[in-house]
Amino acid sequence: MRIDLPFPPSALRPNAASPGSWRRKQLAAKAYKADCLILCRAGLDRASIASAHLTLRFCPPDRRRRDLDNMLASFKQGIDAIAETIGVDDQHFGFTLGRGDPVKGGVVQVTITEGM
Template identity: 50%
Template sequence: MLARIILPWPPRATSPNASGQGKWRRKASAAKGYKLACWALCEAEKIRPVDAVAVDVLVTFCPPSKRRYDLDNALACCKQGLDAVAEAIEVDDSHWRRITLERGEPCRDGAVIVHIMEAEA
């Protein structure tokens, strides 16, 4: 494994479903704040550039409650956080060869656990 980072659960306002009429400003603000928070976490955890052209990524969603959620919306909600990780490891997300999504156990405040691995041939 090249890197592992635990990101905060994304704010509800980053959901694609929350961008109805007149709500785009709030969504943009929440997305920007989430990306900055995730970038700061990467810095604090000393996530460094990886020596890889392409990577495989495992994303585990540990929600803050037992409420149901769909994985595609969870991925969309945390896009800005994953962009921050891509910047920290210096591998553009267009070079993320495989992204695997999985459900984790609920945890206090929620979390998004990102594992970065060398891409398989």
Template identity: 50%
Template sequence: MKPTTIRLSWPRPALWDNEKASHMVKAAAKRTQRKEAWALALEAKWPRDPAAVLTFRFCPPDRRRRDTHNLPATMKAAIDGIADAMKVDDVGFRCVFPTEFGPVEKGGAVYIEIGGQP
């Protein structure tokens, strides 16, 4: 049976909308995240599904206050990497983002579960 969940690293600070990082730092963070998501989706052998439902769970590295409204922007490069691995256009993906953070996890993590049409 194929894994339905992958575990990504916690988003680098440059990926958060409120971060004032240079264009080069942001681009490097996006490249790294896209490559990580691509590799994990390939390893999990996720099927080609242009209408996949991606459900996100964010487990922060500490108890600092964070805004859940920034979560979608931090995952754009990861979504692109998953689409690359599936060889599909991500325009049909349905991404479900949480309204609250999960439990604190050492180093932080983002779990992405794949499912079919709801």
């Protein structure tokens, strides 16, 4: 299975926190998960598997430098939306991370296969 999800908003970056911004981050997380859920429900089927391997390819909206671990942390709500849609607990996910070329608006290309 393969789906393209939007690039996480900058408010979800782990290093973006500043005093008083927890509410903004919370609202951004809820909105991003809702957007990802809509796309996942439209593009993915419920799986009858016990574990899944996600290959995540981050195609940022610009050429700024980004760490893969921070992009993964920013994508937590996207992972939760995938887990909810396919019916696999995200503790049973394995990951492969990669970078793609910048794309207007940014995108996270997700490929889901069975197994960890």
